[in-house]
Amino acid sequence: MHHRKKSLALLVAATIFIVAGYILLYVTPAEKLGSCAKLGGTCKIDCSLGERRIGSCGEMSCCIPLTSSIVAPKFTEAVSKRDISICALLTPDLKKQCEILVFDSISSDLALKYNDISHCDEIIDEGIRDSCIQQIAFKSGDKSLCSGIESESAFDKCIMHFALKARDWQICANEIVRKIDVDLCLKQIAVALKSIDICSQMSLEPEKADCLLRVELALNSENNVDCSIIGRENCESTKGCRQVLVTDPLEELKDVYAGCARDARYFCESTNGKWIVEDEFLEISETCNCGNRAYYAGYGCFDCAGFTYSKADCLRRLQRNS
Secondary structure (H helix, E strand, C coil): CHHHHHHHHHHHHHHHHHHHHHHHHHHCCHHHHHHHHHCCCEEECCCCCCEEEEEEECCEEEEEECCCHHHCHHHHHHHHHCCHHHHHHCCHHHHHHHHHHHHHHHHHHHHHHHCCHHHHHHCCCHHHHHHHHHHHHHHHCCHHHHHHCCCHHHHHHHHHHHHHHHCCHHHHHHHCCCHHHHHHHHHHHHHHHCCHHHHCCCCCHHHHHHHHHHHHHHHCCCCCCCHHHCCHHHHCCCCCEEEEEEEEHHHCCEEEEEEEEECHHHHHHHCCCEEEEEEECCEEEEEEECCCCEEECCCEEECHHHCCCCHHHHHHHHHHHC
16 A cells, blocks of 8 residues: 555656646747747757757747857957848858847947946847846946846856955855855955965865965965956056956957956066076977975965965975976
8 A cells, every 4th residue: 555655646746747847838938939939049948068048938948059150250250340231141040149149249338338237138148148247237336236147157256256346255155156156255355365264264175275375375475466356457557467368259369358367477576586488399388487495376486484384285396396
């Protein structure tokens, strides 16, 4: 009798699951399904490998296949010039994606130009929409706007920006979603405040060890500038910082600004190291010669006697460099 009851319970559960699936499919508004189809997408519960999400179909995702669009010259030209007419020259599968990105890029431009988040709401591509909201949040200084971001990683990045600005580790602990992002946020504030205690709030042991190391580097450094929170307009003029440039295929392979980072050469030479540039087989390598001291990229040369928590790491690095 017990087995019969168990079998009956399983049958009921399975039936509920199947019915729920049909409800999810047929309750989804027809206009949502139609809009996804017009964009060259398919409504699915989850996008498969080789697809990306560009929107929603009620509770489902609108998925389109990834293509080699990045290497299509006309595609990149259309997006970089914000010219929808160029999309007409592409194959049908690329044309739809091209039109989406051109219109989305224009909406993002308008949002930033007029500091108006309503233009972000018009964007179909989830990645561009999240980026648009994030930039408006940064520009306006309004942390509450981060709540409109769908991607967990993009949301965390938005919250982290405000936590670092305020140097408030409790924002990291209470508002960031992903555990690894919480630790990353805590680490950056710990380094900025040179606080060993904040490192102890971290949950991932490898990240906690790295936090202790970087706090000790900060404690032994004269210039503890946090380049990551400095805006583009002030990056080059801030001592110890440099602009990071990357090649962006959607901008016709031009180098575009990708953030502000610590200048390794500056910190090497400011700690009495010698910056070495070598050209081998058409590849340029750059490093710092610290002599009988340990080298930490982006921080410079250090005497291991100045470390407490990370002395073993420093000695291993010194031995490896000798």
